[in-house]
Amino acid sequence: SNIRAVHSYVKYNDLDTINAWSANIAAQNSGLVSRSQLGTSYEGRPIYLLKVGKSGSNKKAVVLDCGFHAREWISVAFCQWFVKEAVEKYGSDTQLTNLLNNLDFYVVPVLNVDGYAYTWSTNRMWRKTRSVNSGTTCIGTDPNRNFNAGWCTVGASSRACDDTYCGSSPESERETKALANFIRNNLSSIKGYLTIHSYSQMLLFPYSYSYAVAKDHTELNTVAKNAVSQLTSLYKTKYTYGAGGTTIYLAAGGSDDWAYDAGVKYSFTFELRDTGRYGFLLPESQIQATSQETILAVRSIATHILNN
Numbered sequence: 498s499n500i501r502a503v504h505s506y507v508k509y510n511d512l513d514t515i516n517a518w519s520a521n522i523a524a525q526n527s528g529l530v531s532r533s534q535l536g537t538s539y540e541g542r543p544i545y546l547l548k549v550g551k552s553g554s555n556k557k558a559v560v561l562d563c564g565f566h567a568r569e570w571i572s573v574a575f576c577q578w579f580v581k582e583a584v585e586k587y588g589s590d591t592q593l594t595n596l597l598n599n600l601d602f603y604v605v606p607v608l609n610v611d612g613y614a615y616t617w618s619t620n621r622m623w624r625k626t627r628s629v630n631s632g633t634t635c636i637g638t639d640p641n642r643n644f645n646a647g648w649c650t651v652g653a654s655s656r657a658c659d660d661t662y663c664g665s666s667p668e669s670e671r672e673t674k675a676l677a678n679f680i681r682n683n684l685s686s687i688k689g690y691l692t693i694h695s696y697s698q699m700l701l702f703p704y705s706y707s708y709a710v711a712k713d714h715t716e717l718n719t720v721a722k723n724a725v726s727q728l729t730s731l732y733k734t735k736y737t738y739g740a741g742g743t744t745i746y747l748a749a750g751g752s753d754d755w756a757y758d759a760g761v762k763y764s765f766t767f768e769l770r771d772t773g774r775y776g777f778l779l780p781e782s783q784i785q786a787t788s789q790e791t792i793l794a795v796r797s798i799a800t801h802i803l804n805n
């Protein structure tokens with residue numbers, strides 16, 4: 498329909514509204530934000546990418562993606578809030594201005610665009626992509642099991658009907674292939690990878706595909722500890738943190754493990770609010786507080802990246 502919903506940072510926005518928003522925020526802040534396309538989804542929707550940062554040469558980069566899993570709407574709301582905060586506070590907030598002068602944030606507001614659209618149109622609890630699987634009527638692959646990191650060995654299913662279906666092969670999905678290609682093509686500048694999910698209130702780092710201890714475990718644990726204490730300082734929201742395998746569960750094919758093994762040292766998965774009372778159906782009344790506390794953690798991690 499050509500009736501456009503009005504965008505709000507304190508509401509969940511549908512995909513058309515988000516796409517109009519990303520075009521506008523780039524147009525209105527051309528010195529700080531530019532929009533490009535990461536690729537197109539299975540159903541042909543654009544997957545947009547916002548580059549957020551003061552233009553400069555050979556800057557470090559951090560990738561921040563949201564909307565991996567379709568039903569995790571608070572993740573999508575957070576990426577919008579993050580970009581708003583960047584453009585609003587650049588020039589007045591010292592820490593943020595310093596970050597944006599020296600780092601580029603590559604923000605993917607919604608990676609799984611087909612799945613997100615499907616949660617608005619048909620099934621609010623959808624998780625996967627919307628690609629057709631051969632030999633079955635079951636649709637979709639779990640994008641967070643589809644990366645080439647211990648692919649389909651543990652905590653993932655090889656059955657297309659399951660919510661953790663790993664796909665027919667690593668990067669079988671247009672969405673995961675587009676993200677992996679972008680990171681591969683920019684490995685020299687990408688120092689951080691933050692992928693935003695919900696729910697559980699956790700800050701996870703590699704590995705989830707096994708109990709192997711990452712070579713940078715001690716440093717990542719310290720970075721996570723400091724980021725969580727920043728987050729908790731605002732509203733006392735309790736987070737746990739640690740390697741994914743021991744903190745949430747073993748699960749292979751995750752984007753964080755893949756990015757880490759590809760050479761992106763500071764690779765983290767956020768599991769935002771809550772711990773199960775509302776779960777994926779987090780009320781809009783919690784978007785602001787969740788976004789504000791999470792931004793403190795992102796600032797903490799980004800500052801560490803800049804200083805190391």
Ligand SMILES: O=C(O)[C@H](Cc1ccccc1)CC(O)(O)C[N+](=O)[O-]
Pocket residue numbers: 566641694695696701705741745748749751752753754766768
């Ligand atoms: O199962 C997932 O992909 C994440 C946990 C995770 C996080 C990083 C690597 C592998 C798995 C949990 C979630 O975001 O999907 C929330 N959930 O359990 O539905």
Ligand SMILES: [Zn+2]
Pocket residue numbers: 565566569641694695
């Ligand atoms: Zn998720």
